[in-house]
Amino acid sequence: MYNQEVIVTLEEKIIRMERTFNAPLKLVWEVWTNPLHLEKWWGPKGFTNPTVEFDFKVGGSYRIVMRSPDGVDYPVTGKFLEITPYQSFVMTDLVDEHPDEWVIEVQKMAGVSGDRSNLNSKLRVLFEELNDITKVVLLTEFSNNQIRDGYVNSGMKEGWSQSFEKIESNVLPNPNELVIEKKLFHPIENVFAAFADKTNINIWWGPNGFITTTQTREFKVGGKWIYNMLGPDGTNYPNLVQYKEIRNCEYIEYLHGSGNPLKDDNFLVKIWFTSNQENQTIIKMKMTFPNTETRNSVVGFGAIEGAHQTLSRLNLYLN
Structure with missing residues (x-):
């Protein structure tokens, strides 16, 4: 059933988010794996992506620079660990280049300190299709539940929800x-x-x-x-x-x-x-x-x- 609402559940060291799209799986997979589409929707509303480097293969690297409406860059980097075509892919999600202010704020919300690498995560994206409706499931794994909860409090659901809305408004074509x-x-x-x-x-x-x-x-x-x-x-x-x-x-x-x-x-x-x-x-x-x-x-x-x-x-x- 098609449902635009983002469903969030917390598992051991994991934030699970799922959302459905009114489009066939292969079409949704395309907008997730083609950098020319990614640059139109990645990040919250108002953010742009002046740099999208996306070597979509096992062992390949990616670098996406999200730019906020006030001009602050939030680069995200990582590597692709697993790819099963039209089913799932797994990638590391590193915040090594994020601004210091952001790192300090999220660490404060999580109640931790130390090296920023403790905010790095691993993202598994799953795709399921039923009657030309595609469900996308995001499983973001953190080093511990404390970091997980810090991300929850930082507005992770809201950010991804806005990205999903941009997929529908900016990227997915008309139904025909x-x-x-x-x-x-x-x-x-x-x-x-x-x-x-x-x-x-x-x-x-x-x-x-x-x-x-x-x-x-x-x-x-x-x-x-x-x-x-x-x-x-x-x-x-x-x-x-x-x-x-x-x-x-x-x-x-x-x-x-x-x-x-x-x-x-x-x-x-x-x-x-x-x-x-x-x-x-x-x-x-x-x-x-x-x-x-x-x-x-x-x-x-x-x-x-x-x-x-x-x-x-x-x-x-x-x-």
Whole structure:
């Protein structure tokens, strides 16, 4: 059952928090593990995240700098200890770089003193899905119950509750939409040119293991791209793209479907290209489907993984 309330319980050395989201598990996992999404929601309301470094793999490190409305930075660092895709991950949560004032205040609330490392913790994030509703459970483990209670008194529930609200308001798309964002380490001119290239697009377009064959392609407003994708299992997927708007190095919009007149399977795709830094481009793809059921179906079929694999293949192609 969908419930926006954050439920908090105290266990031995652990603060347990859980909350549900009205979205499929794979979509919620995406907003928790993609740094381009994380920077939009991590931290209480009013906080921004000017730095999000997130090497999401076992042994990988992360560093998130939360900046308060009055300009104070609260860097959080750590490493990923365990990752079970679409089920859970575990990471250390270190406050080594937090301001001294914050450390003193939390230690005072906990009734402890000494090295700030006694405020470090370990966070386990669990994901559970039922009928396209996803429950996220946070288990934060501290060195003792005294530190645990200090965090409770410091407003930990309120901070996480506001972060969860930002996930819904700032990150999760509308119920009939899917949004994919990815950073490519190439100039925007090269990335856009790859989308416009009617010949070489076959080399990288499609998820891993798929082979794309173009029948005809006119990359212009009103033009069509008719192609087939051959899956690893030998299944052939016909595709028809109808271009509605193209702005050089900025934006592409098109209708995408099978091209079968007996099927009402078209969906709208909008792609934004943004130059992030020199030789870096952020691609944002928004897919709008006829209804929530269709969106959830394609998510379950692997649309998020397929989109990331396609853009990763583009990154390798541009290398």
